[in-house]
Amino acid sequence: MKIAVLPGDGIGTEIVAEAVKVLNVLGLPLEMETALVGGAAFEAHGHPLPDATLQLAMQSDAVLFGAVGDWKYDKLDRPLRPEQAILGLRKHMGLFANFRPAICYAQLTDASSLKPELVAGLDILIIRELTGDIYFGQPRGRRIATDGHFPGSEEAFDTMRYSRPEIERIAHVAFQAAQKRGKRVTSVDKANVLETFQLWKDVVTEVGLQYPDVALDHMYVDNATMQLVKAPKKFDVVVTGNMFGDILSDAAAMLTGSIGMLPSASLNAKNQGLYEPSHGSAPDIAGKGVANPLATILSAAMMLRFSLNQPEAAARIEAAVDNVLSQGLRTPDIYSEGTTKVGTREMGDAVVKALA
Ligand code: IPM
Ligand code: MG
Numbered sequence: 001m002k003i004a005v006l007p008g009d010g011i012g013t014e015i016v017a018e019a020v021k022v023l024n025v026l027g028l029p030l031e032m033e034t035a036l037v038g039g040a041a042f043e044a045h046g047h048p049l050p051d052a053t054l055q056l057a058m059q060s061d062a063v064l065f066g067a068v069g070d071w072k073y074d075k076l077d078r079p080l081r082p083e084q085a086i087l088g089l090r091k092h093m094g095l096f097a098n099f100r101p102a103i104c105y106a107q108l109t110d111a112s113s114l115k116p117e118l119v120a121g122l123d124i125l126i127i128r129e130l131t132g133d134i135y136f137g138q139p140r141g142r143r144i145a146t147d148g149h150f151p152g153s154e155e156a157f158d159t160m161r162y163s164r165p166e167i168e169r170i171a172h173v174a175f176q177a178a179q180k181r182g183k184r185v186t187s188v189d190k191a192n193v194l195e196t197f198q199l200w201k202d203v204v205t206e207v208g209l210q211y212p213d214v215a216l217d218h219m220y221v222d223n224a225t226m227q228l229v230k231a232p233k234k235f236d237v238v239v240t241g242n243m244f245g246d247i248l249s250d251a252a253a254m255l256t257g258s259i260g261m262l263p264s265a266s267l268n269a270k271n272q273g274l275y276e277p278s279h280g281s282a283p284d285i286a287g288k289g290v291a292n293p294l295a296t297i298l299s300a301a302m303m304l305r306f307s308l309n310q311p312e313a314a315a316r317i318e319a320a321v322d323n324v325l326s327q328g329l330r331t332p333d334i335y336s337e338g339t340t341k342v343g344t345r346e347m348g349d350a351v352v353k354a355l356a
Contacts, residue, residue, distance in 0.1 A: 001308050002031045004060040008038040010281025011291035012066025018293035018348030019300040025352050026313050038068025038082035048085035062307040063274040067281035090130050095266035095274050097173045098128040102252035107325040111257030111334045119255050124235045126252055128245025129170040130266055134160040135242045160196045167200050171207035174239035178214045182236035185216050188224045188244055253278050260292030260333040263299035265306050273307040275299040289343040292331040294321055320354035
C-alpha cells in the first residue's frame with residue numbers, strides 16, 4: 001500500500017510527523033514517500049505543485065496531506081500561491097467528494113463555544129463537492145487577467161458553475177452515505193437567487209427519487225448556517241457545493257470544540273483519496289510544538305478505512321485517540337481547567353502508547 005506523504009507548510013510538517021509515527025506502529029506493509037508541496041515546494045522548485053509531487057500523488061493509493069499556505073505568499077501571482085497545490089491535486093486527481101465529519105467527543109463537550117446540551121453527541125457529516133463551483137469557473141488561468149482581476153482596474157470577477165453530471169455524482173455519494181447513518185440528507189443551496197443552485201436543487205431532488213429510504217430536505221445556505229449554530233443535532237448528512245461547503249464545514253468544525261480535532265477525506269471515482277485535517281497551516285503557531293495532531297491522526301484512520309481497506313487498523317487508531325482524551329491529555333486548542341496540557345509530540349506519543 002503506497003502512501004504519498006505531503007506535509008506542506010506551517011504546522012503541516014509537525015502534525016504529519018505524528019500521524020506517520022502512528023501509522024508506523026500498526027504493523028502494516030505501508031510504503032510511505034514524502035514530497036514537498038505548497039510554499040515549501042515553491043521555495044525549493046519555484047512551483048507549489050511540482051510535477052514530481054503530482055506524479056507521486058497520482059501513483060499512490062492514498063495521499064496524506066498536512067496543510068499549505070502562509071501570509072508571506074499573499075503577494076505572489078495566484079497560480080504560484082500555496083493554495084493552488086491543494087486545488088491542483090483535487091482537480092488532477094478528480095477528488096470530487098469531500099467528507100468532513102463533525103463529531104463532538106464526549107470528553108470535549110466543554111470545549112465547544114455552544115452550550116454542552118446543544119453539542120453533546122453531535123455527529124454530522126458535511127459532504128462538500130470539491131472540483132466545481134466558483135472555485136474552478138472561468139476565467140481561471142487567464143494570464144492577461146489573472147482570475148478576473150485586471151491589473152490596474154477596479155473590477156474583478158469569478159464565475160459560479162455546475163453541470164448536471166457533477167451534481168448527480170455528489171448527490172449519489174451523499175444519499176449512499178446517509179443510508180449508512182441517519183438516513184437524512186439536507187441539500188444546501190441558494191436557489192432563491194442563483195441559477196447554478198436552482199440546477200443543483202433540481203438535480204439533487206431527482207437523484208433523491210432513487211433513494212426512497214432517505215429523507216431529503218433543502219435549505220438555503222443562510223438559513224442552514226443559522227440552523228447549524230441554533231440546533232446542530234438536527235442535521236445528519238449535509239450536501240453542498242464547493243464554496244458553501246468550505247464555509248459551512250469550518251462552522252460545523254468549531255461546534256465540536258476545536259477544528260484541531262477534525263479529519264477529512266477527498267475521494268475520486270476510483271476510491272483514491274487525499275486525507276487532510278480540516279484546519280489550515282496556522283502559521284501563527286508553526287514551529288512551536290503546540291499544534292493538535294489529532295485531526296491528522298484521525299485523517300490517517302479515514303485513509304486506512306476508505307482507501308486502504310484496513311477498517312480494523314482505522315478503528316484501533318480511533319479508539320487510541322478516544323483513550324488519550326479520556327486520560328485528560330489536551331493540546332492548548334482543546335485545553336480546559338482540570339486537564340493536562342501537552343504539546344504536539346507528546347500527544348502523538350500518547351496515541352502510539354495507547355495503540356500498544
Ligand atoms: C479547505 C481550505 C482550501 C479551500 C484552501 C486552502 C484552498 O480552506 O480545504 O477548506 O478553500 O478549499
Ligand atoms: Mg476551508
